[in-house]
Amino acid sequence: MKVIEITDYCKRYDGVAAVEGVTLKVEYGELFGLIGPDGAGKTTLLRAICTLLTPDEGKILVMGKDVTQSIMDIRSLVGYMPQRFSLYQDLSVEQNLRFFADLFGVTEGKRERRLLQLFEFSRLAPFKKRKAGELSGGMKQKLSLSCALIHTPEILVLDEPTYGVDPISRQEFWEILRSIQKEKTTILVSTAYMDEADLCDRVALMHQGKITMVGTPEKIKASFHYHLYRLEGKDVRFLRDFFQKLPSVRSTQLFGDTVHVSFCKKPALSDWKNWQRDSRGNLKRWASQPPSMEDVFMESTEKER
Amino acid sequence: MPEISVKTENLVRNFGSFVAVNQVNIEVYQKEIFGFLGANGAGKTTMIRMLCGLLKPSSGKATVGGLDVYRQSEQIKRSIGYMSQKFSLYEDLTVEENINFYGGIYDLNQKRIQKKRDEIFFSLGMGDYARTLTYDLPLGFKQRLALGCALLHDPRILFLDEPTSGVDPKARRDFWEIIHQTVALGTTIFVTTHFMEEAEYCHRVFIMDAGKIIALDTPTKLKNRYKKKSMQEVFVTLVEKQQEKKTNPMPDSNDKMS
Amino acid sequence: MSLSKDRISAIARKEFFHIIYDFRTLFIIFLMPVVQLIIFGYALNLEIQRVDMAVVDLARSTQSRKLVGQFSGSKFFRPFFYQGRLDDLEDLFKSREAKVAMVIPFDFERKLQNETSVQVQFLVDASDANAAILIRNYCNQVIMDYNENRGVKLPLPFDLRSTILFNPELKSSHFFVPGVIAMILIMISALLTSITISREKETGTMEQILVSPVRPLEIISGKVIPYIVLAFLDAAVILLVGLVVFKVPFKGSLFLLTGLTVLYILTALSLGLLISTQARTQQVAMMMALLITLLPTVMLSGLVFPIASMPKLLQYLTYLIPARYFLLIVRGIMLKGSVFSQLLGPCFFLALLTLILLGVSVKRFNMNLER
Ligand SMILES: Nc1ncnc2c1ncn2[C@@H]1O[C@H](COP(=O)(O)OP(=O)(O)OP(=O)(O)O)[C@@H](O)[C@H]1O
Ligand SMILES: [Mg+2]
Numbered sequence A: 001m002k003v004i005e006i007t008d009y010c011k012r013y014d015g016v017a018a019v020e021g022v023t024l025k026v027e028y029g030e031l032f033g034l035i036g037p038d039g040a041g042k043t044t045l046l047r048a049i050c051t052l053l054t055p056d057e058g059k060i061l062v063m064g065k066d067v068t069q070s071i072m073d074i075r076s077l078v079g080y081m082p083q084r085f086s087l088y089q090d091l092s093v094e095q096n097l098r099f100f101a102d103l104f105g106v107t108e109g110k111r112e113r114r115l116l117q118l119f120e121f122s123r124l125a126p127f128k129k130r131k132a133g134e135l136s137g138g139m140k141q142k143l144s145l146s147c148a149l150i151h152t153p154e155i156l157v158l159d160e161p162t163y164g165v166d167p168i169s170r171q172e173f174w175e176i177l178r179s180i181q182k183e184k185t186t187i188l189v190s191t192a193y194m195d196e197a198d199l200c201d202r203v204a205l206m207h208q209g210k211i212t213m214v215g216t217p218e219k220i221k222a223s224f225h226y227h228l229y230r231l232e233g234k235d236v237r238f239l240r241d242f243f244q245k246l247p248s249v250r251s252t253q254l255f256g257d258t259v260h261v262s263f264c265k266k267p268a269l270s271d272w273k274n275w276q277r278d279s280r281g282n283l284k285r286w287a288s289q290p291p292s293m294e295d296v297f298m299e300s301t302e303k304e305r
Numbered sequence B: 001m002p003e004i005s006v007k008t009e010n011l012v013r014n015f016g017s018f019v020a021v022n023q024v025n026i027e028v029y030q031k032e033i034f035g036f037l038g039a040n041g042a043g044k045t046t047m048i049r050m051l052c053g054l055l056k057p058s059s060g061k062a063t064v065g066g067l068d069v070y071r072q073s074e075q076i077k078r079s080i081g082y083m084s085q086k087f088s089l090y091e092d093l094t095v096e097e098n099i100n101f102y103g104g105i106y107d108l109n110q111k112r113i114q115k116k117r118d119e120i121f122f123s124l125g126m127g128d129y130a131r132t133l134t135y136d137l138p139l140g141f142k143q144r145l146a147l148g149c150a151l152l153h154d155p156r157i158l159f160l161d162e163p164t165s166g167v168d169p170k171a172r173r174d175f176w177e178i179i180h181q182t183v184a185l186g187t188t189i190f191v192t193t194h195f196m197e198e199a200e201y202c203h204r205v206f207i208m209d210a211g212k213i214i215a216l217d218t219p220t221k222l223k224n225r226y227k228k229k230s231m232q233e234v235f236v237t238l239v240e241k242q243q244e245k246k247t248n249p250m251p252d253s254n255d256k257m258s
Numbered sequence C: 001m002s003l004s005k006d007r008i009s010a011i012a013r014k015e016f017f018h019i020i021y022d023f024r025t026l027f028i029i030f031l032m033p034v035v036q037l038i039i040f041g042y043a044l045n046l047e048i049q050r051v052d053m054a055v056v057d058l059a060r061s062t063q064s065r066k067l068v069g070q071f072s073g074s075k076f077f078r079p080f081f082y083q084g085r086l087d088d089l090e091d092l093f094k095s096r097e098a099k100v101a102m103v104i105p106f107d108f109e110r111k112l113q114n115e116t117s118v119q120v121q122f123l124v125d126a127s128d129a130n131a132a133i134l135i136r137n138y139c140n141q142v143i144m145d146y147n148e149n150r151g152v153k154l155p156l157p158f159d160l161r162s163t164i165l166f167n168p169e170l171k172s173s174h175f176f177v178p179g180v181i182a183m184i185l186i187m188i189s190a191l192l193t194s195i196t197i198s199r200e201k202e203t204g205t206m207e208q209i210l211v212s213p214v215r216p217l218e219i220i221s222g223k224v225i226p227y228i229v230l231a232f233l234d235a236a237v238i239l240l241v242g243l244v245v246f247k248v249p250f251k252g253s254l255f256l257l258t259g260l261t262v263l264y265i266l267t268a269l270s271l272g273l274l275i276s277t278q279a280r281t282q283q284v285a286m287m288m289a290l291l292i293t294l295l296p297t298v299m300l301s302g303l304v305f306p307i308a309s310m311p312k313l314l315q316y317l318t319y320l321i322p323a324r325y326f327l328l329i330v331r332g333i334m335l336k337g338s339v340f341s342q343l344l345g346p347c348f349f350l351a352l353l354t355l356i357l358l359g360v361s362v363k364r365f366n367m368n369l370e371r
Helices: A042-049 A071-077 A093-103 A108-122 A139-149 A169-183 A217-222 A236-244 A269-278 A291-305 B044-051 B073-079 B096-104 B112-124 B139-151 B169-184 B219-225 B230-249 B250-257 C006-019 C025-043 C061-072 C086-094 C109-112 C129-152 C158-165 C173-203 C205-210 C216-244 C255-279 C283-301 C312-320 C322-336 C346-363
Strands: A002-013 A014-027 A032-036 A057-062 A078-081 A155-159 A186-190 A202-205 A208-215 A227-233 A249-255 A259-262 A284-290 B005-014 B018-029 B033-038 B059-064 B080-083 B157-161 B188-192 B204-209 B212-217 C050-058 C077-081 C101-105 C123-124
Touching: A002 A186, A014 A042, A014 A186, A032 A042, A032 A169, A042 A057, A042 A155, A042 A186, A071 A078, A071 C061, A071 C312, A078 A139, A108 A139, A108 A169, A108 A202, A108 B033, A139 A155, A139 A169, A139 B139, A169 B018, A169 B230, A169 C322, A186 C109, A202 A291, A202 B188, A202 C050, A208 A217, A208 A291, A208 B112, A208 C109, A217 A291, A217 B169, A217 C086, A227 B188, A227 C109, A236 A259, A236 A269, A249 A291, A249 B112, A249 B169, A259 A291, A284 C006, A291 B018, A291 B169, B005 B044, B005 B188, B018 B044, B018 B188, B033 B044, B033 B169, B033 C006, B044 B157, B044 B219, B059 B112, B073 B080, B080 B139, B096 B112, B096 C006, B096 C025, B112 B139, B157 C077, B169 B188, B169 C255, B204 B230, B212 B219, B212 B230, B250 C283, C006 C216, C025 C173, C025 C216, C050 C061, C050 C086, C061 C077, C061 C101, C061 C129, C086 C101, C123 C129, C173 C205, C173 C216, C173 C283, C216 C283, C216 C346, C255 C283, C255 C346, C283 C312, C322 C346
Parallel strands: A032 A186, A032 A202, A078 A155, A155 A186, B033 B188, B033 B204, B080 B157, B157 B188, C050 C077, C050 C101
Antiparallel strands: A002 A014, A002 A057, A202 A208, A227 A259, A227 A284, A249 A259, B005 B018, B005 B059, B204 B212, C101 C123
């Protein structure tokens, strides 16, 4: 059964389309990622699925029910964590968590088990008694996440859940998502981290209100049909600028202390030798590199810019 | 010897009995990109707020641009720019109005503001949003606007608290492009991030855990020292080691006890 | 330590945008006084009309009938003759058949002819104290008219005349229009300023301002200027409604009133500032502002209850209520045509209060994120 079925969805604000003709199906029990540049329309789409926005055109079915009609039914199925989810700043970490557990009617035994797991990821256990308003930015985000994850809804919709969360907690957060998925929950998540997109079962790439690609991360990465190389050298910024100017180069991107360069045509060894000379010894190493989600993302947004 | 731009000596900040920043000593040089890493709650924001004069240190010394944070915070404010972690521009005003306002409180004349505004619109790709209500901006564009406003008055020292959180990969690269251009003009940049590949773009990084320094060096040296390929690995190893120490105290300290 | 005009105007301009974009609040600001005027002007109308008056005429003479006639001739009273026992008069009050009773003695006519003073007894139902005072005053007025008709001049206590001298029609709207101006101005100014500052604390926008070289006095001035304008416009609206709809007389100088209104607005704004230095959230600011402005202004300024009839302790407290002084000023200017030299007292106190409030709030204005 399709858990979420979107057909030709359009949403306009003041005549400007935020989402335009989106058609998308999310399968039962899937961990589905939504990626795309800022302003692509991800939040609008997620809100629409959660019955918070009505469509200007098209249709959205959640578990076979129309979001414009069965609003209360859908809301009882869907757990939604908005991008800017505010907690009760004057309540303690523990009070916030208990409140949401009560709100969603989580049973006593299940609650303790889940709390343990959530504290493991959030590392908030030593701060149980601290007021939410006095937490650091990332700790607040982790608490919001914990509140959203305290129950196990049929469908979980998370809008940029790992915003401001540190790398270690992020890893553990994704482990929790996986374990929630095992309880037969369908998860829809938007993210700005491409390494997270790689962890999804399927991913949709949104751009300017439209979906440009859908598929497993492997399939999406396979769509990248340039020759990608990873370059190392003394001054990576110099290297990037140097390669950017070459006619056979499709694009260059800094990736930490390396440069990713994609070529339209596979360069020969002699080319590399020439470039090594021309770059005044800046080019030290190069190696063919399988594309990552981030390479695909950069490429797909570059196209239309 | 490069000029020192920010210096702290045994800087401490308590909240009640909780120590958020614990005896921190750093020296940041002019024209440096100083990266600031740490798990959530490590004390990064608290550090930056003390240096900007938003919080008073509990003890220790700190100077910013040679000025004392206790006594000369008024002068310090003239030369710094700050982008807070939580979005702090006016959501009920348009993008343009926000820029005009911040230009105004930094005493820029109309021509300067105009020029800066065009720069922001162009280099951050915000032109289409000039008359949009800030509330309606996508998260990534709010961050761009905040960065633009922090740069309006060409500060000598720029504090950026998680500027790239919630920003897409393409725009994150644009941000760093701007950071590099700004440094080239002689500005010192203090930046926190949770993106470890961005740590590689910094001249030196500073890793904090539970209020204490656990590492401070160039990314290359850190990677060599811990024999890791990336800053991501360095960070995870270092911080996890710290947190293990906390949960099961070191065996040798146990030995001493018995 | 020089203030920057540009910075102040940048803040003021921004504040102005906040105001005009939030048109719902703006709407309320201008609607509220009109609603208040209607409530006070009509619903809470304290004017007495057709008060039921039980008359016990023991004299049953021509003169006594004339006196009763004088009462029924005034539009304030509706006399009826009461035949029962004097001791049972109280029951009339209890059953609300009458609010006042007049007892004319046996020897009324005889004493009148001898030109000795006559005592006519009035019993007033004082369960509503304000109404009772008014009824007493009306009674006195009718008696005075009666004496005048008879061509006698009886010495009457001076204070009795002065209560009604400047409001001969005894119109309560004449009292309430100035009162509503005083109340609305302090509410809007104190409430709105305290909210705008605490809102910046709550949403975090204050953090960005505090790292800039702006001085506390610049923030304060910039924030306050738009509200002076707003409050002033609001005052003009109330005044206009008062003059046109309620036909309140305006005897004094508009110019003087304008100047002193600005002074009062400043007092109220400083009060708002002081509140905002204490409140961290909008909600707290709002509650504090209402507690400090609305209740004391209504109860203690002399707007509803005369200060002279309050317990001594409360009377001292009224010296702290800005509206007390402003009421004297507005009523003086509008109803009596007072000039500045006659209002020096209240002006002095108002200015003093402003300086103290402003001084304390500038000092307490927190330039960092500490509590
Ligand atoms: N006003 C406050 N009262 C009490 N504790 C506070 C207050 N502000 C911060 N803290 C505590 O100080 C510690 C450090 O917080 P800080 O905001 O500096 O962390 P951070 O390193 O910036 O984290 P993040 O990556 O999540 O932004 C946290 O444990 C936080 O709860
Ligand atoms: Mg922080």
